[in-house]
Amino acid sequence: xxxxxxxxxxxxxxxxxxxxxxxxxxxxxxxxGITPAAVSLAVSRIEQRLGVxxxxxxxxxxxxxxxxxxxxxxxxxAIMYITAAEQLIVNEQVIPSGTLRLSVPTVYAHYRLxxxxxxxxxxxxxxxxxxxxxxxxxxxxxxxxxxxxxxxNLPDSGLIAHKLEDAQLxxxxxxEYLHRYGCPSHYDQLINHNCIQYQLPSTNKRVPWQxxxxxxxxxxxxxxxxxxxxxxxxxxxxxxxxxxxxxVYRFCVEKELQSGELVEVLAEFAxxxxxxxxxxxxxKYIPLRMQVFIDFLLSQRITFK
Numbered sequence: 001x002x003x004x005x006x007x008x009x010x011x012x013x014x015x016x017x018x019x020x021x022x023x024x025x026x027x028x029x030x031x032x033g034i035t036p037a038a039v040s041l042a043v044s045r046i047e048q049r050l051g052v053x054x055x056x057x058x059x060x061x062x063x064x065x066x067x068x069x070x071x072x073x074x075x076x077x078a079i080m081y082i083t084a085a086e087q088l089i090v091n092e093q094v095i096p097s098g099t100l101r102l103s104v105p106t107v108y109a110h111y112r113l114x115x116x117x118x119x120x121x122x123x124x125x126x127x128x129x130x131x132x133x134x135x136x137x138x139x140x141x142x143x144x145x146x147x148x149x150x151x152x153n154l155p156d157s158g159l160i161a162h163k164l165e166d167a168q169l170x171x172x173x174x175x176e177y178l179h180r181y182g183c184p185s186h187y188d189q190l191i192n193h194n195c196i197q198y199q200l201p202s203t204n205k206r207v208p209w210q211x212x213x214x215x216x217x218x219x220x221x222x223x224x225x226x227x228x229x230x231x232x233x234x235x236x237x238x239x240x241x242x243x244x245x246x247x248v249y250r251f252c253v254e255k256e257l258q259s260g261e262l263v264e265v266l267a268e269f270a271x272x273x274x275x276x277x278x279x280x281x282x283x284k285y286i287p288l289r290m291q292v293f294i295d296f297l298l299s300q301r302i303t304f305k
Contacts, residue, residue: 010082013075015042016054020064020072096289097126103148107232108276109133111252112164113149120296127289135230136201140281146290147280159279162294164301166273167249169210172262174242183265184245187211187220194244195222199229209247212271249274 018028019039029036047054054068064072104113109131117129132138138145140159154161184190190209197206206227211218224244228234239246240256245265256262264270278297280290 010079012042012046014079015039016046017072017075017079019043019055019062020068023062025062094288095126096124096292098287098289099128099130100147100289100293101130101132101145102293103132103134103138103143103145105135105149105151105232106133107236107249107252108149108151110233111249112276116297116300120293123296124289124292127293129293134201135232146287147278147293149276149278151274151276153275154277154279158282160282161277161279162298164276164278164297166275167251168270169247169272169274170250170253170264170270171209171245171247171266172239172253172257172264173245174240175260175263177242177244178263178265183263185266187213187218187266187269190220190222190245193224194226195224196235196238196244196246197222197224197227198232198235199227201230210272211266211269213269217272218269 015028015032018031019025022028022031025036025039025043029039032039043054050071052067052071053065054071055062056065110133121127121129132145137150138148140148149164151167181193184193187209195209199206206221208219208221211220226235226238226243228238233252235246236248236252238244239248240261250257253262257264278294280286280294286294
């Protein structure tokens with residue numbers, strides 16, 4: 001059985017189709033700027049591989065055999081599909097389009113990213129954005145995602161990373177909670193308070209709270225009646241309803257701090273930040289839809305601060 005994919009080159013097929021359309025080896029050679037002998041040789045090689053005669057040749061003209069006509073029709077369709085596929089890719093590199101798949105942590109999606117996407121869609125209406133909003137980290141090798149946003153420094157993984165911002169961590173509670181249980185003046189006093197916990201899906205470990213004490217980095221295990229898993233945003237809801245103290249990103253509670261619905265405590269030990277990074281696998285050629293999204297998100301960084 002002839003292995004067409006291995007043996008027959010697209011260039012030879014295009015030569016054959018051109019000869020069939022023009023009805024002449026010489027005319028095809030003239031159009032391509034090569035010799036008639038080169039065209040004839042390419043067609044002869046196809047005939048040898050297939051074991052059939054594609055043209056009936058006379059001194060005055062050539063015409064397709066019946067099997068040659070069938071082969072020509074199939075090849076024409078194949079070339080048309082290949083040309084359409086190439087044109088589709090070219091068009092996407094001129095007009096950003098297609099589907100962009102993005103994985104984002106819950107807190108960053110709700111408090112940062114989602115508010116920006118309508119503007120992105122207005123600028124690039126042909127791009128469809130599919131969002132995976134979860135605190136479960138995806139692996140690019142095992143998933144169809146193009147990009148991801150992650151909150152923390154990344155190990156040297158070969159991924160390309162752009163920092164979006166350094167997000168400050170602060171401790172907050174409602175005025176009612178603090179009136180009832182008192183306001184801690186030192187992180188050592190947290191042992192006497194209900195500290196809302198968050199458990200990382202990737203490690204199943206509770207996230208310790210972090211402080212800066214005279215430029216010393218302090219990491220503290222806390223305890224409380226509530227532990228949220230998989231969705232960090234749930235801790236914000238709990239703290240707003242008086243569930244206890246919680247260490248959150250400042251950008252999540254700015255409105256509540258301004259309105260007085262929440263109060264910052266232990267401010268003198270604040271200052272710890274975590275970076276949020278836009279990451280994607282290293283690639284020589286990045287689809288235009290990815291590149292314009294990266295550029296857009298990086299251009300919005302100033303509004304994240």
